[in-house]
């Protein structure tokens with residue numbers, strides 16, 4: 001389960017264990033500032049008994065976990081904020097844990113339709129959030145600055161430049 005926004009538009013969800021190989025519990029967090037009270041469970045069939053929501057600011061801390069998924073979040077932020085977020089993950093992740101980052105990865109060649117999508121997103125992130133899309137080297141540098149190393153990366157997911165970057169504690 002990725003970070004997600006609830007139907008009420010207030011929850012920031014953080015998965016504590018995904019997928020659940022041994023444990024079967026996930027937890028979510030929501031920043032307290034400016035938010036209404038978060039829902040107490042993620043709801044949905046099969047989720048309510050193994051998913052909880054915790055208030056929090058991911059720049060400060062995230063719940064402990066052995067697998068963490070950050071989807072569509074890093075491109076919202078500049079390098080300094082991304083490093084703070086990833087350091088929160090590093091402090092809370094198990095020694096043999098894995099951090100999964102799902103983001104577009106800027107290709108080295110920009111001459112394809114898929115690359116055009118990433119370029120448009122890069123501009124949108126710059127304009128709307130002050131963030132950016134990043135290439136592989138930039139992701140490696142971010143991970144390194146936060147105490148992770150890139151362990152694996154998937155091919156682009158169906159017709160996009162989105163990939164899953166798998167990082168482990170360095």
Ligand SMILES: C[S@@+](CC[C@H](N)C(=O)[O-])C[C@H]1O[C@@H](n2cnc3c(N)ncnc32)[C@H](O)[C@@H]1O
Pocket residue numbers: 002003004005011012013029030031056057058059071072073076
């Ligand atoms: C671009 S959305 C991505 C949502 C979802 N993962 C997706 O891919 O659709 C970024 C998410 O980060 C959450 N967020 C922003 N600042 C946060 C903070 N300081 N602490 C925790 N969550 C935060 C937002 O509420 C939002 O759910």
